[in-house]
């Protein structure tokens with residue numbers, strides 16, 4: 001017999017539904033209510049060091065169609081690889097929270113946000129993790145928020161040594177976590193499309 | 208026999224068999240939006256045990272009062288006034304202080320203040336339908352609001368969502384990020400709702 005787990009049950013997740021903007025990004029629902037403004041619109045604050053980048057992408061469903069009512073949250077370290085949290089020793093720049101909320105365009109499903117490229121972060125057992133941004137995805141039709149990680153194409157060496165990427169048994173699936181780098185009008189843009197289902201289904205993590 | 212608690216700063220693994228399944232054919236939208244491959248189990252790293260932190264300067268004191276936070280002067284929303292309150296606890300029943308709790312809901316007629324909601328229930332000019340607050344040192348939070356109305360939704364014929372409030376909770380690490388829904392004891396619509404049935408929430412009568 002396996003042992004009983006003697007701790008409280010987590011409150012079950014429920015879908016965020018189609019109208020989560022009301023609570024999490026009211027401007028997108030069509031009204032302004034909060035002052036201070038809705039949270040998560042500025043990930044880095046004004047003082048963050050590091051390379052300024054833009055991340056953008058599309059979430060697609062099992063038919064290959066854009067999911068136009070997604071909300072993503074991003075959680076990342078600063079350029080020095082430090083999270084703004086007491087469990088992580090080190091200092092971040094004043095105003096750096098490292099967390100943002102991103103919503104899709106209702107017509108196209110495209111989403112994007114500006115940030116700084118995070119640094120590598122120490123993982124378990126002294127193994128360095130390649131620079132990455134943690135993403136959490138909720139929408140109508142998603143019953144439990146989905147966790148994934150965005151890694152950077154130009155960090156090939158660090159990615160190859162990343163202990164989390166290497167947990168993924170199927171090598172061909174690892175590329176679903178790599179954002180593609182390009183430049184547009186002098187700005188560095190990383191493209192990160194997320195496939196909820198189907199060929200090239202994105203790797204999601206049970207954390 | 209008890210299981211050893213996780214190491215300092217780490218979380219118990221989320222019990223995915225307790226949460227609603229990603230795919231549920233009675234929830235049509237989940238069919239094309241549910242990943243088909245297994246999630247990759249990940250041991251907590253600093254990326255999961257840390258998460259965004261908020262302070263009282265991120266909010267205004269009245270943000271948790273939905274009776275007044277969108278109402279015109281001298282006016283207030285229509286509906287039964289209620290207080291929604293509770294505590295955020297971790298799995299060892301310890302309070303989670305200073306964590307952000309956000310809610311959103313339909314008004315008393317079952318209509319959301321959202322540009323994509325076209326239900327014939329009337330918009331209430333004095334009700335925004337969202338609130339946010341931080342838990343106190345005992346993990347306690349409260350909101351004042353009106354009881355939301357039930358509303359029909361396009362799924363199977365005559366499917367109605369029981370009255371509910373959407374609730375978003377952070378906890379102390381990104382691994383704990385959760386969105387759920389709060390229902391009202393005794394609501395006869397609960398047992399007919401596919402979203403309720405697809406969850407594993409024990410009902411008060413334990414059906």
Ligand SMILES: [Fe+2]
Nearest residue numbers: 017368371373
């Ligand atoms: Fe709802």
